[in-house]
Amino acid sequence: MILREKDKMYNKMEFSNNLFNILTLDKPGMMSIRTELINNKLQNIIKDVFKLSVPKKLEITSNKSLFLAWMSPNELLLISKNKNEVVKLKSNIENSLKGMESLVLDVSSSRTIFSIEGSLWRELLAKGTPINLCPSRFSSNSFRRTRLGQISAAFWMVKTDQIYVVCGRSFTEFFFKWLCNAADEKSIIKFF
Numbered sequence: 001m002i003l004r005e006k007d008k009m010y011n012k013m014e015f016s017n018n019l020f021n022i023l024t025l026d027k028p029g030m031m032s033i034r035t036e037l038i039n040n041k042l043q044n045i046i047k048d049v050f051k052l053s054v055p056k057k058l059e060i061t062s063n064k065s066l067f068l069a070w071m072s073p074n075e076l077l078l079i080s081k082n083k084n085e086v087v088k089l090k091s092n093i094e095n096s097l098k099g100m101e102s103l104v105l106d107v108s109s110s111r112t113i114f115s116i117e118g119s120l121w122r123e124l125l126a127k128g129t130p131i132n133l134c135p136s137r138f139s140s141n142s143f144r145r146t147r148l149g150q151i152s153a154a155f156w157m158v159k160t161d162q163i164y165v166v167c168g169r170s171f172t173e174f175f176f177k178w179l180c181n182a183a184d185e186k187s188i189i190k191f192f
Helices: 040-050 083-096 121-126 169-182
Strands: 002-007 010-016 021-024 029-034 060-062 066-072 075-080 103-106 111-117 143-148 151-159 162-168
Touching: 010 169, 021 169, 029 083, 040 066, 040 083, 066 143, 066 151, 075 083, 075 162, 083 103, 111 121, 111 169, 121 162, 151 169, 162 169
Parallel strands: none
Antiparallel strands: 002 010, 010 021, 021 111, 029 075, 029 103, 060 066, 066 075, 111 162, 143 151, 151 162
16 A cells, blocks of 8 residues: 655555555545426526536536536536636536526545556445446446545446546545445455
8 A cells, every 4th residue: 555645635545456546536526516306497507607507416427627426416516627617617607597596616635546456446436335237237328426444435436447436634544544445356256
């Protein structure tokens, strides 16, 4: 396990073995948008500003640089690998939503994103979540909020052998240690 401090507010964490590469993404951007998701005007605004459609329940949509996840019946989470992109988009969406009951909040500093690469990521996550991870039930556009390793987390597939997991920043170190422990090569058995 390698733990390196990059600056006072952010720790870059990395772990790898023969099965997995686990690391924290470097300063991703995240924005929470709360409003009435079934509103047609909102759906058009989302398409215009983010170039993404509003995801269905328990799903995520994406383009080359952004992910837009369904968080609840009145909340979306916009995710970017680049925090600066979220800062620019925040002012655009706030201006577009003027006159609508809404809340737009930059939550980048309160959350951490882990990248987990490895063909057995389903087996790894199944150790700590009640979510059915069978390929027929959890596919490329699936997004889930759940408990994972005793903390609140959300996750989605980036590629068939890679997944991103979001957790609260205050749980970063605990969750990283949990992932490293769960990723022990001797404890992983192919199931899915």
